[in-house]
Amino acid sequence: MKDAAIELPWAHEPKFRCFGCSPRNPIGLALNLRQLPSGEISAETTFSEDYASYPGIVHGGIVSTLADEVMGDMLALRFGMLAFSVSLRMRMLLPLRIGEPYLTVARIAGSGHGVVKTEADITGADGELHVTANAAYQPIRSEQARLLMGLDDTEHARLNHYFDHETRTV
């Protein structure tokens, strides 16, 4: 069974320029997300030299961004929840190489105390595990969004369903 490709519901929002998932950010990752039969959200990524640290190696900060993005998008896609990451922990087991494909898979690990806990694994084409990530996300409050994102009344009303989520519903 082919995994279902996902069209981002927020793709056409005028202010949407996310470094991780917007196709309109020219320096971003422009991730293509898929939903796996398990419900997990995944992204296949091959990095160019624009994202290098040491020669031939993908920069660790970019790898962290990749994991954070797929986990955050999972919350938005599966639960309609926009959230800020409040902690992100990476275990870098093996470096990622420029020009080689990697699969990032994100899943829910739990919830409580006002945060949702998530996990992500990044594996190589040979199935070898390169990175594990664990993160906690706090749902964005409506008024917080209005202020921080500079939303006007129309935008706020249109996007309001993404905010003020309860973590116990995850």
Place this chain on the structure above:
Amino acid sequence: MTSATTIPTREQVASVVRELLGQELKIVPSDITDDAVLKELPGADSVRLVRVVSRLERHWDKEFEDEAVFDLRKVDELVSLTLSYLTDGNG
């Protein structure tokens, strides 16, 4: 992830440690002795051992200090370290 509501016994922790080491290194868990040196287990290398630590962290929803992880020598020390996070409220 497993959030423990009661503190597991040393034997229970040791059983999970052996199970995850066995899965990662593709060896029989019951063949892993307490005093075995981690890096001398068949198939072991630093990456595989950190991977086991990562799985232990997720299993118990704890974060181990890197310094403690890289100081580990023997299986029994990994069991003790894991148990310390479950009993002392670390992580």
